[in-house]
Amino acid sequence: MSTPPLVTVIGGGMAGCEAAWQLAKRSVHVRLYEMRPVKSTPVHKTDALAEMVCSNSLRSDGLDNAVGVLHEEMRRLDSLFLSSADHNRVPAGKALAVDRHRFAREITERLEALDEVEIVRQELTEIPAGPCIIATGPLTSETLSRQIRELTGSEHLYFYDAISPIVLADTIDTEKTFAASRYDKGGADYINCPFTREEFERFYTALMGADTLELPDFERKLFFEGCLPIEEIGRRGAETLLYGPMKPVGLTDPRSGERPHAVAQLRQDDIAAEHYSLVGFQTRLKWGPQEEVLRLIPGLENAEFVRFGTVHRNTYINAPRVLSETLQTRRRGDLYFAGQIAGTEGYVESAAGGLLAGIYCGMALLDGGIRPVPRTTAIGSLAFYISHARAIDYQPTNITFGIIPALEEPVRKKQERREALAARALRDLDSWIETNGDKLGLHTGARRATG
């Protein structure tokens, strides 16, 4: 009898646990390395696998939201993460929120119960030979980070993340803003929010008075001048903002024919042009105060924020340069990255990446080739996006409708468009499962743990 294939999974977080589960269902043996509790990270508090380090929310569970579509797809792909979340759900309106301790315990116990999975509590400091999935997350240990840097090239591994707030395009008040590039260089690619002196002063006072998240010491030393939070720039004086991210030079408001006192610029953030990010507005303001301050920007009074700004420690690779759509590294076909280190953002997206890496690694070992899930699905779009996004200033991404390919027949109303995108995603995923299901282990009853 031939020996079953063995895959090393590094990291027992959201992505690593899901990858191990998907492999085990296909009778692939897994050695899962988790360094906790022998060595911890600055934010994890327990020795449980799949520990949620901050919020206990997996965000919206409705199909009118892209993350809700991703939930449903993961359910259909028999996700350990999603079923454990469903079992440990706590009331949270339309959101899927969980009892974090029970959730982590269930995942730990279900993996421990599998013969195919050996859990080794040890920091892995070298990338091993043979099939391997790296899922060590935003707080990857230093020694392994060095190895990853050698593998990918130092310019392709980042250690912090500075995210600017993202606004839903059709909630920007275009009566107050104007489209232009500085000095009219290039097309009218930016949406400019012009401030009068009084508007800027009101904004500045609110910005300086707003509550920020405390910065742990380990993060403080990670900030480089190039990615200071907007409020830190402001603390150096209003002028620093006016010569920095809010500078008005090269811009003329077509309504007044004059240069505004200050400008906040928005840049298109997705192919569908549904999302715009505020350029240079990375911030550590808490979400409530952040929303209040941002609404003082002329044109954003009624804006809907798709994502708020953050600056935090985050180890991640430049996925568009390093990975293919199948999450394999371009240099080594048997080496995969999954989870936050692969350039996704958030618990759900990280688990989704682990799910795909597990399926794809299993397919490569058992079938000799990978058949990627359709791009029209949320999970397929996420993998496609991280491997094909603009590499030059790559930042980890959440799932949004904006990264799912547009419908063949355009639908104007947002709600209806979202419903159609969700329906197409689930239909295409179902037919992919239909074709690949038995090989995937979804219908084979290969699971022996409770679920």
Ligand SMILES: Cc1cc2nc3c(=O)[nH]c(=O)nc-3n(C[C@H](O)[C@H](O)[C@H](O)COP(=O)(O)OP(=O)(O)OC[C@H]3O[C@@H](n4cnc5c(N)ncnc54)[C@H](O)[C@@H]3O)c2cc1C
């Ligand atoms: C401070 C902070 C707050 C966050 N808050 C939220 C939030 O509220 N909501 C949200 O959706 N997302 C949040 N995130 C993002 C969140 O961490 C990720 O979305 C998610 O946990 C990432 O999943 P992962 O599997 O990639 O990594 P993790 O869940 O972090 O798992 C990685 C695992 O690898 C282990 N590990 C690291 N190096 C090694 C090694 N060399 N050998 C063996 N094991 C190793 C770690 O101990 C860890 O258990 C936050 C991140 C941070 C840093």
